[in-house]
Amino acid sequence: MAEFTMPSLGADMDEGTLLEWLVGPGDLVHKGDPVAVVETAKSTIEVECFDTGTMTELLVEPGTTVPVGTPLALIGPTEERHPVRQVPKKARPTEPSAPTSPPPEPAPVPVSVPSAGSRRGHIEAGPLVRHLAEHSGVDLETLHGSGPGGRVTRTDVEAAAAARAAPRPPRVRATPFARRLAAELGVDLATVTGTGRESTVRAADVRQAAPGPAAPASPVPTGATPLRPSAQRPSAARPSKDRAAAMRQAIAGLMSRANRDIPHYYLSTTVDMAAAMDWLHEHNRRSPVGERLLPAALLLKAAALAAREVPELNGFWTDDHFTAGEGIHLGVAVSLRGGGLVAPALHHADTMTPLQLMTALKDLVARARAGRLRGSEVSDATITVTNLGDQGVETVFGVIHPPQVALVGFGRVVDRPCAVDGLLGVRPVVTATLSADHRATDGAVGARYLTAVTRLLQNPEQL
Amino acid sequence: MGVDGTHEAKTTYREAMREALREALRSDDRVFLMGEDVGRYGGCFGVSLGLLEEFGPERVRDTPLSESAFVGAGIGAALAGMRPIVEIMTVNFSLLALDQILNNAATLLHMSGGQLPVPLVIRMTTGAGRQLAAQHSHSLEGWYAHIPGIRVLAPATLEDARHMLAPALADPDPVLIFEHGSLYNVSGELLPPDAPVDLDHAAIRRPGTDISLITYGGSLPKALAAADELAAEGISAEVIDLRTLRPLDDEAITASVTRTHRAMVIDEAWRTGSLAAEVSARIAEGSFYELDAPVERVCSAEVPMPYARRLEEAALPQTADIVAAAHRAVD
Numbered sequence: 001m002a003e004f005t006m007p008s009l010g011a012d013m014d015e016g017t018l019l020e021w022l023v024g025p026g027d028l029v030h031k032g033d034p035v036a037v038v039e040t041a042k043s044t045i046e047v048e049c050f051d052t053g054t055m056t057e058l059l060v061e062p063g064t065t066v067p068v069g070t071p072l073a074l075i076g077p078t079e080e081r082h083p084v085r086q087v088p089k090k091a092r093p094t095e096p097s098a099p100t101s102p103p104p105e106p107a108p109v110p111v112s113v114p115s116a117g118s119r120r121g122h123i124e125a126g127p128l129v130r131h132l133a134e135h136s137g138v139d140l141e142t143l144h145g146s147g148p149g150g151r152v153t154r155t156d157v158e159a160a161a162a163a164r165a166a167p168r169p170p171r172v173r174a175t176p177f178a179r180r181l182a183a184e185l186g187v188d189l190a191t192v193t194g195t196g197r198e199s200t201v202r203a204a205d206v207r208q209a210a211p212g213p214a215a216p217a218s219p220v221p222t223g224a225t226p227l228r229p230s231a232q233r234p235s236a237a238r239p240s241k242d243r244a245a246a247m248r249q250a251i252a253g254l255m256s257r258a259n260r261d262i263p264h265y266y267l268s269t270t271v272d273m274a275a276a277m278d279w280l281h282e283h284n285r286r287s288p289v290g291e292r293l294l295p296a297a298l299l300l301k302a303a304a305l306a307a308r309e310v311p312e313l314n315g316f317w318t319d320d321h322f323t324a325g326e327g328i329h330l331g332v333a334v335s336l337r338g339g340g341l342v343a344p345a346l347h348h349a350d351t352m353t354p355l356q357l358m359t360a361l362k363d364l365v366a367r368a369r370a371g372r373l374r375g376s377e378v379s380d381a382t383i384t385v386t387n388l389g390d391q392g393v394e395t396v397f398g399v400i401h402p403p404q405v406a407l408v409g410f411g412r413v414v415d416r417p418c419a420v421d422g423l424l425g426v427r428p429v430v431t432a433t434l435s436a437d438h439r440a441t442d443g444a445v446g447a448r449y450l451t452a453v454t455r456l457l458q459n460p461e462q463l
Numbered sequence: 464m465g466v467d468g469t470h471e472a473k474t475t476y477r478e479a480m481r482e483a484l485r486e487a488l489r490s491d492d493r494v495f496l497m498g499e500d501v502g503r504y505g506g507c508f509g510v511s512l513g514l515l516e517e518f519g520p521e522r523v524r525d526t527p528l529s530e531s532a533f534v535g536a537g538i539g540a541a542l543a544g545m546r547p548i549v550e551i552m553t554v555n556f557s558l559l560a561l562d563q564i565l566n567n568a569a570t571l572l573h574m575s576g577g578q579l580p581v582p583l584v585i586r587m588t589t590g591a592g593r594q595l596a597a598q599h600s601h602s603l604e605g606w607y608a609h610i611p612g613i614r615v616l617a618p619a620t621l622e623d624a625r626h627m628l629a630p631a632l633a634d635p636d637p638v639l640i641f642e643h644g645s646l647y648n649v650s651g652e653l654l655p656p657d658a659p660v661d662l663d664h665a666a667i668r669r670p671g672t673d674i675s676l677i678t679y680g681g682s683l684p685k686a687l688a689a690a691d692e693l694a695a696e697g698i699s700a701e702v703i704d705l706r707t708l709r710p711l712d713d714e715a716i717t718a719s720v721t722r723t724h725r726a727m728v729i730d731e732a733w734r735t736g737s738l739a740a741e742v743s744a745r746i747a748e749g750s751f752y753e754l755d756a757p758v759e760r761v762c763s764a765e766v767p768m769p770y771a772r773r774l775e776e777a778a779l780p781q782t783a784d785i786v787a788a789a790h791r792a793v794d
Contacts, residue, residue: 177724177755183688203724
């Protein structure tokens with residue numbers, strides 16, 4: 001019997017409020033499934049389960065604030081479940097459901113099927129059903145049979161086929177220019193109110209939505225989708241003023257500690273971005289709007305790959321020694337609309353393509369601003385990048401996020417006169433900075449890191 | 464008119480055109496003018512009035528009423544080394560010579576493997592607005608702009624009327640010049656050219672930031688008037704004068720749409736299959752991601768041009784139509 005406890009979601013958290021259970025007693029959970037929503041001073045976070053088993057007992061009522069480490073629920077061995085409700089693997093983002101109710105109409109696991117493993121062996125289905133499934137491209141193994149003995153019926157197949165063909169969320173009506181502008185400014189068109197004919201979103205609407213506060217962005221579905229879409233979160237109900245104050249307090253505490261405890265050293269270099277920008281423009285010209293990249297994608301990728309080359313900067317300073325991070329989990333500083341800052345992690349950023357990074361970044365920013373980050377994202381970052389380029393500054397020297405040992409800063413890509421091959425030319429350049437923990441590394445290591453970033457950005461096609 | 468160095472402040476489109484012809488006849492003795500009534504009658508719109516007296520019947524030649532014959536003769540003369548300027552009364556009648564223009568003038572260079580250039584200039588009147596009814600009032604220049612192998616010009620200003628003829632004559636290929644009938648009486652001060660008129664570039668007649676009004680020829684004054692009205696309402700319209708209908712200046716169109724993000728094409732031709740259609744398609748091809756509103760088109764009603772004045776006005780694109788279309792795009 002394992003305990004599911006209130007996790008520490010970052011160095012600045014000592015207690016948290018359980019807002020909501022995403023599972024109920026008797027539910028089967030897997031390691032990594034989001035099971036509860038916890039509110040910290042900074043954000044509302046979906047907490048993943050650390051064990052696989054059955055939720056036997058929920059110990060804490062939603063709304064209760066408990067210290068880190070307090071048991072929240074008990075998880076029993078898998079065999080104990082009976083009857084079992086399977087936690088659906090896939091979110092259904094368009095299906096409305098009350099935030100605290102269990103998933104509606106859970107498909108019952110057939111009684112005749114003892115375990116998830118053996119179920120794949122044989123599917124109870126008649127020839128007509130098999131033919132229908134084949135015809136409509138439905139994989140029988142993914143279906144829960146509703147017929148006698150768990151048999152897959154014709155209705156099941158038809159329902160699955162219909163669900164696949166279900167209309168996607170309606171395409172936002174926007175002008176081509178507005179669409180392009182939204183992509184450039186990182187504005188989610190779904191959140192913009194159109195003022196054109198038939199509510200078409202126009203450039204002016206996008207510009208208006210870009211800097212100011214807007215409706216929370218809806219999350220982009222990814223492989224690890226939360227159980228329920230964040231749009232249904234009653235986030236507006238929370239008093240935002242207290243919230244902002246609490247967040248300020250949390251940031252104040254953490255940053256004071258960082259500046260007090262961490263002897264920072266700072267390095268800065270100017271990176272020639274000509275090759276990177278050329279590549280980016282070429283890529284964007286060839287790509288549909290949804291796949292266009294911002295310079296940030298390349299900068300993040302370069303920062304991640306450089307961290308792989310210089311592992312001394314990728315990890316944590318705890319108990320007076322350095323522990324290297326397992327994987328490159330790039331923390332990304334995201335400023336929130338109501339003020340404040342979070343730095344959730346892009347897991348294994350060094351293995352992602354720039355396009356994947358871009359998609360992941362959009363998703364992360366949207367969820368950060370909607371207050372729907374996941375626990376692992378909040379606590380796992382091994383090195384943080386702050387990119388204030390879109391705010392117009394050229395150089396940012398950041399404060400390290402404890403217990404990490406380094407923070408990379410990128411400014412705006414600007415055209416500057418620059419000596420190239422003995423001649424003066426105008427080149428796009430970006431200032432890359434490094435704030436690093438002098439306890440963990442010395443300047444030479446930091447210099448190697450920035451040199452690696454510079455070198456990587458000269459071969460953008462290899463990023 | 465500015466004969467022998469004397470300078471008049473005001474001139475008309477008709478006089479500017481005549482001055483251009485006079486200059487061409489004077490400066491190159493290979494140049495001659497021919498067409499119906501261009502000599503003794505002075506041209507049916509009075510453009511060549513006085514030229515017969517000045518240059519004689521060898522250089523200013525009246526022709527029989529056979530467009531196919533005298534356009535064909537012009538092609539032959541051009542092939543033989545002359546620089547003929549052929550006048551056709553209206554674009555409607557030019558269809559009688561379409562075989563010569565399309566099958567001979569436009570194709571001979573290609574079909575002779577580059578050996579037979581046809582340095583011919585054909586002038587003709589186009590457009591409505593003068594109660595001349597259907598057979599004298601249509602705007603078919605878009606049909607000619609369809610044809611590869613010729614250049615199609617539409618001078619809309621005094622300056623272009625005065626200065627486009629010389630480079631057209633210098634062009635080794637056939638050039639068609641469309642003069643909108645309503646422009647002949649337009650008067651104003653003829654500004655000296657600050658540069659040789661080139662036949663490759665559109666002109667920004669009025670810069671603006673909110674919408675591009677793309678037009679040419681007889682619709683230019685209406686577009687400018689509409690831009691004035693729009694400016695009074697706080698809408699900054701950019702007016703692009705295409706000037707050359709073939710080849711189209713894609714760069715100018717793209718650059719303007721990139722500035723304004725909204726586009727309207729004003730074309731006195733019928734909308735279906737028109738030059739306005741071509742320009743709209745090019746905007747969609749080249750500037751799609753710049754568009755913040757659908758492309759608007761203001762064209763003539765798809766009817767044979769009526770004789771009755773009110774009906775003719777109703778059939779033609781008017782300033783109010785342009786203003787209304789601009790509101791659809793901008794509001």
